[in-house]
Amino acid sequence: MIPKLIQSIFEAGRYAASADNSQPWHFYWDGEQIRITYDDERVSGKTFTENNPATLLAIGSVIENMSQAAKSRGVDIQWTLFSEYKKPDGYAVGRFDIDVYHFDGQVDSKEPVALFERHTNRLGYKKEPLPDDIRSLLLAMNINSARMQLHEDKDNIKKIANLVHRCSEVRFQTREVHEWLGRSLKFTQEEVMNGDGLDVATIDLPPGGKLFLKFIKDWQRMSVLNKLGGYKILAKMDAEPIKNSSALISIIAGAAGNDVINAGRLMTQIWIELNVHGIAVQPFFVITDQLSRLEEGGVPESLLHNISAVKQESTSVFDLQANEQLCMLLRIGLPRSEAIRSRRLVSELILTDLDNGNLSK
Numbered sequence: 315m316i317p318k319l320i321q322s323i324f325e326a327g328r329y330a331a332s333a334d335n336s337q338p339w340h341f342y343w344d345g346e347q348i349r350i351t352y353d354d355e356r357v358s359g360k361t362f363t364e365n366n367p368a369t370l371l372a373i374g375s376v377i378e379n380m381s382q383a384a385k386s387r388g389v390d391i392q393w394t395l396f397s398e399y400k401k402p403d404g405y406a407v408g409r410f411d412i413d414v415y416h417f418d419g420q421v422d423s424k425e426p427v428a429l430f431e432r433h434t435n436r437l438g439y440k441k442e443p444l445p446d447d448i449r450s451l452l453l454a455m456n457i458n459s460a461r462m463q464l465h466e467d468k469d470n471i472k473k474i475a476n477l478v479h480r481c482s483e484v485r486f487q488t489r490e491v492h493e494w495l496g497r498s499l500k501f502t503q504e505e506v507m508n509g510d511g512l513d514v515a516t517i518d519l520p521p522g523g524k525l526f527l528k529f530i531k532d533w534q535r536m537s538v539l540n541k542l543g544g545y546k547i548l549a550k551m552d553a554e555p556i557k558n559s560s561a562l563i564s565i566i567a568g569a570a571g572n573d574v575i576n577a578g579r580l581m582t583q584i585w586i587e588l589n590v591h592g593i594a595v596q597p598f599f600v601i602t603d604q605l606s607r608l609e610e611g612g613v614p615e616s617l618l619h620n621i622s623a624v625k626q627e628s629t630s631v632f633d634l635q636a637n638e639q640l641c642m643l644l645r646i647g648l649p650r651s652e653a654i655r656s657r658r659l660v661s662e663l664i665l666t667d668l669d670n671g672n673l674s675k
């Protein structure tokens with residue numbers, strides 16, 4: 315039996331953020347320590363690979379959530395990060411500074427509330443600038459090898475929107491990304507209840523948008539539409555909220571896997587803190603994705619020059635030092651309306667108790 319304290323820490327990990335809500339992780343409890351790995355069997359070929367920045371950011375989000383859940387009960391987790399992300403070691407092992415079987419503190423599975431309240435808001439934000447106290451709070455947030463920058467200057471925001479626009483144009487012409495997104499979209503209540511993927515109700519769509527998304531889910535249709543310039547319209551719509559925002563945050567880190575995991579921790583810290591203060595957040599991964607595809611050879615040949623140009627410009631726009639990369643862009647602002655919350659997979663699918671048999675079998 316997994317101790318209650320550990321169960322509540324897994325519960326916090328389960329609520330972490332991930333690209334398209336893919337939840338690429340699997341957790342193990344061996345009686346002494348927590349292990350976080352990539353769930354090859356469940357997600358391989360359906361979402362980002364285990365070394366992709368998207369996955370490493372999500373793992374950072376898990377680690378941050380788990381650490382905050384433990385800390386709120388006065389418990390410390392010491393994390394060892396591995397650079398090989400395969401089983402059995404995986405990304406990280408967490409050890410505790412107490413005997414968890416004899417923990418006599420209070421355990422409520424949804425404590426601390428703040429991390430369970432963190433969510434993505436893809437709706438419209440108000441144009442007002444950030445309140446001053448939020449600005450000072452943000453500027454104090456940095457972690458190990460990752461750092462954040464706040465962008466409020468109109469010209470700078472315009473340049474970033476332009477980079478998003480250009481990357482998004484390529485994204486809508488890239489079969490793999492399009493098919494991953496298409497597969498993750500959930501249109502019916504039954505699909506939503508599975509607990510993973512993107513509920514289309516969480517996306518800010520114009521009238522008829524849901525039907526349109528269903529139509530272009532199929533790559534053959536999307537590529538026909540692209541011949542008529544469909545990708546241009548979609549990319550313009552994608553970049554519009556960035557162009558209109560009063561503030562953006564860039565999360566910057568080194569290129570090593572563990573630096574990106576730390577960037578994921580920082581992203582999550584900032585995100586939780588902003589949501590607690592009533593500030594809405596929406597991540598934009600498209601620039602990082604295209605730049606990482608450029609490195610890995612995943613950009614269509616005919617579009618390579620577009621992304622090479624983005625790479626060059628992003629160094630000055632994000633003020634990147636040597637060996638630094640943009641890990642994530644966040645649109646932030648005062649929300650106009652409440653966003654619908656996304657669901658999660660049941661713990662039986664993502665947690666194995668090695669100490670007491672496999673919960674999922």
Ligand SMILES: Cc1cc2nc3c(=O)[nH]c(=O)nc-3n(C[C@H](O)[C@H](O)[C@H](O)COP(=O)(O)O)c2cc1C
Nearest residue numbers: 331332333334335368371433434597598599600656
């Ligand atoms: C690595 C990563 C990339 C993401 N990229 C985007 C994105 O480009 N656009 C977007 O709207 N949301 C993006 N998200 C947000 C996820 O879709 C969201 O975290 C997930 O659906 C769970 O929902 P929640 O954040 O409301 O808990 C990203 C999240 C992560 C961790």
